[in-house]
Amino acid sequence: MSDNWQPLIAEGDFPEDGKLAAKLAGWYVLVAREGDGFHAVNDRCTHQASLLSSGRIRRGAVMCPLHGARFELATGRCMGGAYKDLRQFAVRVEAGMIEVAVPDSPPGMDEIPVSV
Numbered sequence: 001m002s003d004n005w006q007p008l009i010a011e012g013d014f015p016e017d018g019k020l021a022a023k024l025a026g027w028y029v030l031v032a033r034e035g036d037g038f039h040a041v042n043d044r045c046t047h048q049a050s051l052l053s054s055g056r057i058r059r060g061a062v063m064c065p066l067h068g069a070r071f072e073l074a075t076g077r078c079m080g081g082a083y084k085d086l087r088q089f090a091v092r093v094e095a096g097m098i099e100v101a102v103p104d105s106p107p108g109m110d111e112i113p114v115s116v
Helices: none
Strands: 003-010 019-024 027-034 037-042 061-063 070-072 088-094 097-103
Touching: 003 019, 003 088, 019 097, 027 088, 027 097
Parallel strands: none
Antiparallel strands: 003 097, 019 027, 027 037, 037 088, 061 070, 088 097
């Protein structure tokens, strides 16, 4: 399985609140700006399958809006809980465009948010 680079948005147009949710080649992706860089994770809580993009981002972590589970954006690691880590996606900026690498294969049912 290989990765497929998908254009997301021009770097200068990235939202000021520091996060952007998108569907790229069938994958639900949450991209967050942290400092001068970007991180991308699957936009689905591994516990309750809710969209993480509706949660808050603080100190490098996204918080699930349903039950407060926190996931580190840089690694996808669940912080202080017993839930599975998030799938991460590589991010790059090419010629001013933010791009995210998603798998060529579609997401499985355990990687799609339930509210979609």
